[in-house]
Amino acid sequence: MRILLSLAAVLAAPAVAQDEGHCAITAFGAIADDGADDSAALQRALDECAPQVRVPPGRFDVGHIRLPSGADLHLAGGARLVASLNLADYPPLPAIGGHRAWIYGEGVENVSISGLGTFDGQAAPVYRMMDELIARDRNDPRADQRVRFGILLNRCRNARIRDVSVIDTQMYLVNIRQCNDVVLDGITLTAPADSHNTYGL
Numbered sequence: 001m002r003i004l005l006s007l008a009a010v011l012a013a014p015a016v017a018q019d020e021g022h023c024a025i026t027a028f029g030a031i032a033d034d035g036a037d038d039s040a041a042l043q044r045a046l047d048e049c050a051p052q053v054r055v056p057p058g059r060f061d062v063g064h065i066r067l068p069s070g071a072d073l074h075l076a077g078g079a080r081l082v083a084s085l086n087l088a089d090y091p092p093l094p095a096i097g098g099h100r101a102w103i104y105g106e107g108v109e110n111v112s113i114s115g116l117g118t119f120d121g122q123a124a125p126v127y128r129m130m131d132e133l134i135a136r137d138r139n140d141p142r143a144d145q146r147v148r149f150g151i152l153l154n155r156c157r158n159a160r161i162r163d164v165s166v167i168d169t170q171m172y173l174v175n176i177r178q179c180n181d182v183v184l185d186g187i188t189l190t191a192p193a194d195s196h197n198t199y200g201l
Contacts, residue, residue, distance in 0.1 A: 022052035022074070025060065032058025037084065039063045046071050055079040055117060063089025067105035067113075067153075075117025075164055082120045083147065083169070090147050096177075101149035102169065105156050113151065114162045121150050121169030123191075123198070146170040153179055161187055168192065172199045 030041035057078030090100035150169030156179040165188040191198040
């Protein structure tokens with residue numbers, strides 16, 4: 001399944017404030033293509049550096065990430081954020097019924113996700129595990145223990161997601177819930193045709 005989205009505005013949306021300042025996650029300890037967990041480096045960059053946090057080209061492996069208000073997460077062309085396959089890296093979130101999310105903004109304002117890079121949910125091994133469990137026992141509860149949301153904005157205001165690609169998340173690729181003033185522009189969502197209940201938007 002391949003979906004190309006270019007949506008004007010869900011509601012009338014003022015621009016997310018930005019200036020020329022930015023910082024790279026490599027300044028906070030992330031190293032491209034080393035296979036290490038870069039979650040702490042990315043989270044610290046988002047919490048401490050404004051307005052723009054830049055992910056440079058290369059692969060960076062991360063688990064659950066919280067977007068703070070005012071964050072502008074920018075993936076350069078060739079940048080790839082790859083989701084951890086360890087379910088323990090994604091805490092259950094009470095605000096969304098105990099489900100898990102990868103890139104998550106709760107009650108945030110003035111947030112942006114942009115750039116020509118890719119969010120890779122790396123879901124194929126999870127699908128294989130689910131198939132094996134279901135083959136043995138269709139009622140095995142472990143077959144549905146996965147990260148429900150790829151990118152989730154919940155109860156947010158003034159948000160923009162622009163130009164990025166989101167591929168192969170374990171369930172929802174992008175989910176916008178109870179938000180106002182949201183713009184989605186030029187994003188690409190891709191999931192395998194045989195994936196388990198993978199929803200684009």
